Amino acid sequence: MQPVRRPGGRTARVRTAVHEAVLDLLREESWDDLSIALVAERSGVHQATIYRRWGTLSGLIDDMVNEQLSQGSPVPDTGTLRGDLEAYALKVADDVASPMGALYVRAAMVGSRGSEGEVYLMNRGLRLQAMLDRAAERGERPPTLLELMEVVIAPLYYHAIFFGRPVGPDHARTLVDRLLSLRGSPG
């Protein structure tokens, strides 16, 4: 059967197959065992194709992170500051526990995150600031963006990185409580 001909069709399918193979493998294997040979075997895409397109395993991982980041993710808009913060904290807790979250932290760590990574961080910052601004407009007393990152987001990453334990919803809410209490307004 003749494949449907459209510009980038095959290229896009190869990309998707390879990305899915990496995420699959990360669910099963340790990072150390990850290799282009294994990704080729799992995805059914030739090693030579993978090397030609991505160069190295690091190049492939950066491409995955950039694709994910370019999709962005909406920030909550629940109508209350506490609701928004809890929804956001729970989402981040889920994200960092996923293989994609591990890839993202790794890409940040190895310093190979390119301009797309910078754009993502800036855009996410702007969206979160807008979420906090909405709270201020409703007469609530939101934290600063830096406080949100340090008091809620940083511990979520820290637990995932150093203790490999997902932070459950109750713990995520405790972090939000702490953030809200900084302003003397425990919601």
Add this chain to the structure above:
Amino acid sequence: MQPVRRPGGRTARVRTAVHEAVLDLLREESWDDLSIALVAERSGVHQATIYRRWGTLSGLIDDMVNEQLSQGSPVPDTGTLRGDLEAYALKVADDVASPMGALYVRAAMVGSRGSEGEVYLMNRGLRLQAMLDRAAERGERPPTLLELMEVVIAPLYYHAIFFGRPVGPDHARTLVDRLLSLRGSPG
């Protein structure tokens, strides 16, 4: 000249030369460019020797992290809770900004940290708990170990990982202020 003969002498020298080469390279190159070939060139140790001893670049990095962790590091004992917390925060801020700090986070990330890593985390926790206990014995109101990790340590790592910016002493002190204010005792 005949080298001094002692058990493990050459082995130890090779290990030191290779470890130093990795840290040197990380100060100059991105992670992506790091390779056993480069480490061999910089250290003057044959590639074959490196492969035989450490197997992979990941194996080499784990060995470095484990050696560093096994040395441990004392926790401050300045006589006041605030003094201890500030000294510890400044030390962690310095550590995470160093190439060794980057290796440590990477080892935690890739999940290859072995039992030595677990022992380190446990020992560090015990030493920090002793620091907090000393404060309680003096009649101060220390935070819990979890609060210390989440409010002070996690943001230091987060800034280093995602923004690649060292956190200066003033910022580190702000984190300690925040921790102390949790108990309504701003020191």
